[in-house]
Amino acid sequence: MIALFTDFGxxxxxxxxxxxxxxxxxxxxxxxxxxxxxxxxxxxxxxxLLAAYSDVLPVGGVFLAVIDPTxxxxxxxxxxxxxxxxxxxxxxxxxxxxxxxxxMVETYVIPAEAKMISPSFHGRDLFAPVAARLAxxxxxxxxxxEEGPIxxxxxxxDDLAAIVYVDVYGNLMTGLRAGALPADVSLAIAGQRLERxxxxxxxxxxxxxxxxxxxxxxxxxxxCGRANILFNQGIGGAxxxxxxxx
Amino acid sequence: MIALFTDFGxxxxxxxxxxxxxxxxxxxxxxxxxxxxxxxxxxxxxxxLLAAYSDVLPVGGVFLAVIDPTxxxxxxxxxxxxxxxxxxxxxxxxxxxxxxxxxMVETYVIPAEAKMISPSFHGRDLFAPVAARLAxxxxxxxxxxEEGPIxxxxxxxDDLAAIVYVDVYGNLMTGLRAGALPADVSLAIAGQRLERxxxxxxxxxxxxxxxxxxxxxxxxxxxCGRANILFNQGIGGAxxxxxxxx
Amino acid sequence: MIALFTDFGxxxxxxxxxxxxxxxxxxxxxxxxxxxxxxxxxxxxxxxLLAAYSDVLPVGGVFLAVIDPTxxxxxxxxxxxxxxxxxxxxxxxxxxxxxxxxxMVETYVIPAEAKMISPSFHGRDLFAPVAARLAxxxxxxxxxxEEGPIxxxxxxxDDLAAIVYVDVYGNLMTGLRAGALPADVSLAIAGQRLERxxxxxxxxxxxxxxxxxxxxxxxxxxxCGRANILFNQGIGGAxxxxxxxx
Numbered sequence: 163m164i165a166l167f168t169d170f171g172x173x174x175x176x177x178x179x180x181x182x183x184x185x186x187x188x189x190x191x192x193x194x195x196x197x198x199x200x201x202x203x204x205x206x207x208x209x210x211l212l213a214a215y216s217d218v219l220p221v222g223g224v225f226l227a228v229i230d231p232t233x234x235x236x237x238x239x240x241x242x243x244x245x246x247x248x249x250x251x252x253x254x255x256x257x258x259x260x261x262x263x264x265x266m267v268e269t270y271v272i273p274a275e276a277k278m279i280s281p282s283f284h285g286r287d288l289f290a291p292v293a294a295r296l297a298x299x300x301x302x303x304x305x306x307x308e309e310g311p312i313x314x315x316x317x318x319x320d321d322l323a324a325i326v327y328v329d330v331y332g333n334l335m336t337g338l339r340a341g342a343l344p345a346d347v348s349l350a351i352a353g354q355r356l357e358r359x360x361x362x363x364x365x366x367x368x369x370x371x372x373x374x375x376x377x378x379x380x381x382x383x384x385x386c387g388r389a390n391i392l393f394n395q396g397i398g399g400a401x402x403x404x405x406x407x408x
Numbered sequence: 409m410i411a412l413f414t415d416f417g418x419x420x421x422x423x424x425x426x427x428x429x430x431x432x433x434x435x436x437x438x439x440x441x442x443x444x445x446x447x448x449x450x451x452x453x454x455x456x457l458l459a460a461y462s463d464v465l466p467v468g469g470v471f472l473a474v475i476d477p478t479x480x481x482x483x484x485x486x487x488x489x490x491x492x493x494x495x496x497x498x499x500x501x502x503x504x505x506x507x508x509x510x511x512m513v514e515t516y517v518i519p520a521e522a523k524m525i526s527p528s529f530h531g532r533d534l535f536a537p538v539a540a541r542l543a544x545x546x547x548x549x550x551x552x553x554e555e556g557p558i559x560x561x562x563x564x565x566d567d568l569a570a571i572v573y574v575d576v577y578g579n580l581m582t583g584l585r586a587g588a589l590p591a592d593v594s595l596a597i598a599g600q601r602l603e604r605x606x607x608x609x610x611x612x613x614x615x616x617x618x619x620x621x622x623x624x625x626x627x628x629x630x631x632c633g634r635a636n637i638l639f640n641q642g643i644g645g646a647x648x649x650x651x652x653x654x
Numbered sequence: 655m656i657a658l659f660t661d662f663g664x665x666x667x668x669x670x671x672x673x674x675x676x677x678x679x680x681x682x683x684x685x686x687x688x689x690x691x692x693x694x695x696x697x698x699x700x701x702x703l704l705a706a707y708s709d710v711l712p713v714g715g716v717f718l719a720v721i722d723p724t725x726x727x728x729x730x731x732x733x734x735x736x737x738x739x740x741x742x743x744x745x746x747x748x749x750x751x752x753x754x755x756x757x758m759v760e761t762y763v764i765p766a767e768a769k770m771i772s773p774s775f776h777g778r779d780l781f782a783p784v785a786a787r788l789a790x791x792x793x794x795x796x797x798x799x800e801e802g803p804i805x806x807x808x809x810x811x812d813d814l815a816a817i818v819y820v821d822v823y824g825n826l827m828t829g830l831r832a833g834a835l836p837a838d839v840s841l842a843i844a845g846q847r848l849e850r851x852x853x854x855x856x857x858x859x860x861x862x863x864x865x866x867x868x869x870x871x872x873x874x875x876x877x878c879g880r881a882n883i884l885f886n887q888g889i890g891g892a893x894x895x896x897x898x899x900x
Contacts, residue, residue, distance in 0.1 A: 163431060165424065171822030172418055172664055175707060175869075178657065178688040182710045185655060185684050192431050196424040203878075215421060218428045231878075234853035281853040283868035330417030361480035361527040376425075376529035386449075386477075409677060411670065418664050438677050442670040461667060464674045576663030607726035607773040622671075622775035632695075632723075 164297050165194040165219050167212055167227040168285065169202040179286045180226070187294035194218065196225075200327070201397050203231040205254040206318060207326040210337030212249075213259035214377045221246035226285070226293040227256050234281035239272035239288050240312040241302070250293045252284070255315040262320065270307035325382075325399040332388025335381050336401050340374035348404040351382055352393040355404060362386075410543050411440040411465050413458055413473040414531065415448040425532045426472070433540035440464065442471075446573070447643050449477040451500040452564060453572040456583030458495075459505035460623045467492035472531070472539040473502050480527035485518035485534050486558040487548070496539045498530070501561040508566065516553035571628075571645040578634025581627050582647050586620035594650040597628055598639040601650060608632075656789050657686040657711050659704055659719040660777065661694040671778045672718070679786035686710065688717075692819070693889050695723040697746045698810060699818040702829030704741075705751035706869045713738035718777070718785040719748050726773035731764035731780050732804040733794070742785045744776070747807040754812065762799035817874075817891040824880025827873050828893050832866035840896040843874055844885040847896060854878075 164184060170176035181193055196218060201207040208229040219225065230237075230252040240253035244264035249257050253271070261267055272292060279287035295305035302309070322337025329335065334351070349356045349372050359371040367386045370393075375381035382389045382401070390396060410430060416422035427439055442464060447453040454475040465471065476483075476498040486499035490510035495503050499517070507513055518538060525533035541551035548555070568583025575581065580597070595602045595618050605617040613632045616639075621627035628635045628647070636642065656676060662668035673685055688710060693699040700721040711717065722729075722744040732745035736756035741749050745763070753759055764784060771779035787797035794801070814829025821827065826843070841848045841864050851863040859878045862885075867873035874881045874893070882888065 163428070165428070173691045173822045174819070175688050175710070176822075178686045179707075179710055179868075182655070182657070182686050182688075185686075186712060190436070190682070190684060192436060194424045194428050194431075196421050196428075199419045215425075218421070218425055220432060232855050235855040280868035282865070286868065327420070330419045330422075363478050363481040373528070376526035376532065377421075409674070411674070436682070438682060440670045440674050440677075442667050442674075445665045461671075464667070464671055466678060573666070576665045576668075609724050609727040619774070622772035622778065623667075 163192045163194065163219050163223045164293055165196040165223065165225050167197045167200055167208075167215070167225055169200050169208075169229050170198050170285070172198050176283075176285070179283075180290045183286050183290035184294040187291050188298045191294065191297045200229055203229065204397060205229050205231070205252075205256045206315075207322070207324065207337065207397055209256050209258050209318070210322045211326045211335065212256060213263060214339070214379045216244070216247060216260060219247060224248040224250065224293045224297045226289055227251040228285040228289060229256055230254065230284065233284050238274070238312070239284065241270040241272065241292060241296070241307050242312065243268040243302075248293070248296045250289050250296065253313045255313070255318065257312070258315045258318055261314070269310065269312045270302055271310045271312060272306060273308055323401045323403060325395055325397055325401070328390045328396055331383075332390040333375075333381050333383040334389050334393070334395060334399070335375065335379050338380040338401065340378055340380050343380065343403065344406060347406060349380070349382070350402040350404055351399070352395060354393065356382060409438045409440060409465050409469045410539055411442040411469065411471050413443045413446055413454075413461070413471055415446050415454075415475050416444050416531070418444050422529075422531070425529075426536045429532050429536035430540040430543075433537050434544045437540065437543045446475055449475065450643060451475050451477070451498075451502045452561075453568070453570065453583065453643055455502050455504050455564070456568045457572045457581065458502060459509060460585070460625045462490070462493060462506060465493060470494040470496065470539045470543045472535055473497040474531040474535060475502055476500070476530065479530050484520070484558070485530065487516040487518065487538060487542070487553050488558065489514040489548075494539070494542045496535050496542065499559045501559070501564065503558070504561045504564055507560070515556065515558045516548055517556045517558060518552060519554055569647045569649060571641055571643055571647070574636045574642055577629075578636040579621075579627050579629040580635050580639070580641060580645070581621065581625050584626040584647065586624055586626050589626065589649065590652060593652060595626070595628070596648040596650055597645070598641060600639065602628060655684045655686060655711050655715045656785055657688040657715065657717050659689045659692055659700075659707070659717055661692050661700075661721050662690050662777070664690050668775075668777070671775075672782045675778050675782035676718075676786040676789075679783050680790045683786065683789045692721055695721065696889060697721050697723070697744075697748045698807075699814070699816065699829065699889055701748050701750050701810070702814045703818045703827065704748060705755060706831070706871045708736070708739060708752060711739060716740040716742065716785045716789045718781055719743040720777040720781060721748055722746070722776065725776050730766070730804070731776060733762040733764065733784060733788070733799050734804065735760040735794075740785070740788045742781050742788065745805045747805070747810065749804070750807045750810055753806070761802065761804045762794055763802045763804060764798060765800055815893045815895065817887055817889055817893070820882045820888055823875075824882040825867075825873050825875040826881045826885070826887060826891070827867065827871050830872040830893065832870055832872050835872065835895065836898060839898060841872070841874070842894040842896055843891070844887060846885065848874060
């Protein structure tokens with residue numbers, strides 16, 4: 163199974179072309195549209211989001227992840243095998259948190275051959291064929307990979323106290339894992355304090371709260387409301403962890 | 409075949425996660441994205457819409473329908489077999505019209521086990537696995553169902569004189585079946601009278617009319633225009649049936 | 655493999671119903687969502703766009719193309735086999751450039767039988783079953799086609815100096831093939847001159863340029879910006895080719 167994690171947008175031909183490229187190489191492999199609206203041109207925020215969704219595919223699955231604002235420059239194409247799942251995409255930090263959190267990690271680069279590839283669409287011409295071959299189960303070498311180190315971003319924090327995704331309901335996903343915080347810590351956003359709740363139906367209509375979302379990220383939400391509008395916040399907006407008094 | 413009927417929205421990871429959950433249980437079962445923008449948080453309007461689209465799948469097909477504003481509360485998870493097609497989702501009235509109109513009906517509940525399910529994402533954790541097993545053809549019991557009654561909403565009308573969906577062209581689908589009205593009845597919306605036409609190209613540019621849409625619902629449209637803007641109406645907006653003079 | 659090229663929009667049930675109709679006839683044939691937002695109600699602009707994307711499918715593939723503002727009128731349903739790929743849809747010029755540029759071309763019409771088809775949804779009821787049968791590899795006759803000429807639009811230019819698509823990033827695709835222009839010609843849009851660049855990362859942030867996009871069309875873009883907003887242009891907007899001084 164292959165999952166797509168991109169900022170290609172929902173409209174237009176980009177995702178369709180990537181799927182066609184995959185199916186030419188690996189006919190009928192199931193493809194999941196996971197995110198077509200991952201944080202646009204922001205590999206850092208996207209990296210925390212991707213790491214939280216890596217268990218959507220079973221072991222053996224392949225993530226094709228393309229947030230690639232410098233496509234066509236000399237940033238390398240890379241792949242990583244992390245605890246049995248493959249990740250293929252640009253070497254711009256997108257896999258940083260996966261590498262850091264993984265127990266069993268192998269890293270690879272995609273050699274920059276003199277290929278007929280478009281300078282503006284590596285997702286289709288470079289990454290999709292590699293992902294398709296990995297999904298078929300061929301060896302990394304036969305998939306077009308060479309073992310080697312990939313760029314690391316050691317200054318990024320282990321959890322990111324910022325918004326990494328605004329969902330269709332206006333909920334604000336953060337780069338904080340709920341399990342990395344004290345269970346009942348208070349948070350703050352835009353100067354307003356938030357307490358934890360279990361789920362939407364546990365708080366009154368119109369009340370803001372934070373909760374552990376279905377992928378174990380801290381998420382700020384409003385029951386029957388839109389947190390992004392209430393707090394006027396978007397991708398990159400800061401979250402504060404309120405110090406606990408002993 | 410499985411069809412998805414949800415208010416998850418087009419963006420974000422929700423539909424993709426549901427598909428991954430289905431394919432883990434039933435690899436390669438074809439999945440149709442029918443509606444990801446069914447009436448948000450409005451099970452009643454959604455119920456009339458779903459009933460009109462139940463023949464999209466052949467007999468044996470499974471609808472996974474999730475309009476679930478009270479997810480995490482004590483509303484039950486349910487399933488129904490109606491004239492050979494399965495419907496799986498929350499027991500909040502979403503299947504009311506199907507049950508009422510069906511000739512052969514069986515109803516089931518999904519026992520609330522002590523499962524590791526997210527309180528905010530029953531679509532992925534509770535309903536998708538059941539739908540996948542039913543699509544594979546296992547027995548209701550093996551799919552995780554128990555025979556039993558499901559909540560009914562006897563006060564809802566047989567046809568709903570209100571808008572249940574606004575499509576991408578601005579057309580206004582109603583909860584009225586065209587076959588339930590006199591053939592050439594006049595309707596009214598926002599104080600303006602509408603006559604029936606066969607299709608768009610049969611009326612002048614800019615003229616509003618009503619017609620039997622491709623799923624046999626009464627739909628209000630404007631040739632080369634947007635009825636939702638012309639009449640300033642959305643989901644829940646009322647339609648009047650103009651009395652006929654003998 | 656079947657690719658969908660329509661103006662059905664991303665929302666709502668239209669694409670899903672077409673897929674269900676295809677899979678009833680050709681179970682499990684892979685379907686690519688290429689464009690659901692092709693130029694709405696504009697077969698001419700759509701024709702140049704479709705021609706540029708015809709190599710998304712391998713030989714043997716089938717394009718189901720529905721930009722059909724006069725559905726229900728007497729415009730014929732047609733199909734064309736162009737250099738090994740099938741195109742099925744309305745006979746309103748949508749395949750004009752494909753026919754003109756193809757080396758091996760066969761044309762067919764879909765007889766208007768007394769079928770139970772909706773006057774407003776030929777994509778589902780007329781074109782999808784034909785496309786599905788062709789994708790299975792049956793003969794044109796068994797797919798429901800008759801050999802015959804299809805309407806031609808001889809006054810349309812070979813390349814169109816106008817915008818045919820605005821993508822999710824605000825880039826402006828034109829109906830000009832890059833290979834049909836002198837390599838370093840200057841263009842102009844909204845009175846502003848544009849020079850050619852290889853790709854986004856080759857120009858400074860905020861600079862507008864034109865480049866050969868990943869499908870060999872001339873595309874106007876702004877590095878880290880939105881060309882549609884900068885130039886206030888949309889579908890149909892004119893592009894000028896600046897005369898070269900010798």
